[in-house]
Amino acid sequence: xxxxxxxxxxxxxxxxxxxxxxxxxxxxxxxxxxxxxxxxxxxxxxxxxxxxxxxxxxxxxxxxxxxxxxxxxxxxxxxxxxxxxxxxxxxxxxxxxxxxxxxxxxxxxxxxxxxxxxxxxxxxxxxxxxxxxxxxxxxxxxxxxxxxxxxxx
Amino acid sequence: xxxxxxxxxxxxxxxxxxxxxxxxxxxxxxxxxxxxxxxxxxxxxxxxxxxxxxxxxxxxxxxxxxxxxxxxxxxxxxx
Numbered sequence: 001x002x003x004x005x006x007x008x009x010x011x012x013x014x015x016x017x018x019x020x021x022x023x024x025x026x027x028x029x030x031x032x033x034x035x036x037x038x039x040x041x042x043x044x045x046x047x048x049x050x051x052x053x054x055x056x057x058x059x060x061x062x063x064x065x066x067x068x069x070x071x072x073x074x075x076x077x078x079x080x081x082x083x084x085x086x087x088x089x090x091x092x093x094x095x096x097x098x099x100x101x102x103x104x105x106x107x108x109x110x111x112x113x114x115x116x117x118x119x120x121x122x123x124x125x126x127x128x129x130x131x132x133x134x135x136x137x138x139x140x141x142x143x144x145x146x147x148x149x150x151x152x153x
Numbered sequence: 154x155x156x157x158x159x160x161x162x163x164x165x166x167x168x169x170x171x172x173x174x175x176x177x178x179x180x181x182x183x184x185x186x187x188x189x190x191x192x193x194x195x196x197x198x199x200x201x202x203x204x205x206x207x208x209x210x211x212x213x214x215x216x217x218x219x220x221x222x223x224x225x226x227x228x229x230x231x232x
């Protein structure tokens with residue numbers, strides 16, 4: 001690991017967070033709870049979404065408790081116009097959402113050793129901004145690939 | 154590993170409220186029905202493992218800064 005991810009709680013209800021992209025003050029209300037963590041990072045339960053340091057539309061989904069759980073993410077609809085993921089009733093219930101709740105969809109970006117960048121459209125991260133709860137969902141019958149090439153500008 | 158012999162429509166219970174029932178027995182496969190509380194995610198193992206590997210690779214690439222240049226903004230700024 002290069003720099004250590006590090007966070008300290010401040011009295012103001014803000015976290016000071018050291019990341020690959022610099023240091024940030026993150027208000028507690030910006031913390032997204034992932035009750036199951038993410039596959040491979042089951043113990044990382046609290047994340048923030050950072051925009052600084054990356055070119056739009058890319059953002060960083062960063063664990064505030066480490067170790068090393070941070071991901072470049074992007075709107076899957078930016079990757080693929082026609083992207084339509086289906087959320088199961090169970091996943092919607094876990095998110096504390098109704099069918100009308102606007103949800104935030106994020107695809108994890110994979111920077112592969114071949115130099116190509118891909119987005120994981122098979123298992124997107126979904127966040128309910130009203131409850132600040134998130135999950136990486138794994139729809140059993142998804143038609144989308146684990147690695148969809150990112151559009152080249 | 155615990156090993157059970159179950160017949161069609163028989164089940165086992167795991168922990169608090171997870172039930173796994175044999176719904177159909179085919180020649181090469183069996184069909185299982187899983188009943189679990191909403192807080193317990195259930196996935197096919199190979200799908201979960203695949204996604205776990207992709208996540209680990211995604212995080213590792215970010216840690217080692219591999220190929221990050223094309224995604225990086227001009228200058229990190231304080232938010």
